[in-house]
Amino acid sequence: MSCDNCAKDATQIRKEFQLCDRCYTVRYSTMTIDGEKMSLPDAFKLQLGKLGLGRKEGESIDQWSSRCKAWTNKTPYGKIIKEAT
């Protein structure tokens, strides 16, 4: 059974829809930040922007990903990730 929105396997199956985890999260998950309820993708976008890690105009996904990885590697989280892999 595949997702109604993409080709991935559906993991969230209801009478009204069948979606993969990612599509379900994008459509239905919310987070409240500073008293404002927003979609999870919007919350991530807001938080990345606060860190200066928002996607720049003309920046490819690979470039953006590399910039975020470089930033993460400079933090204590990067050290933990390196030790765990």
Ligand SMILES: [Zn+2]
């Ligand atoms: Zn999907």
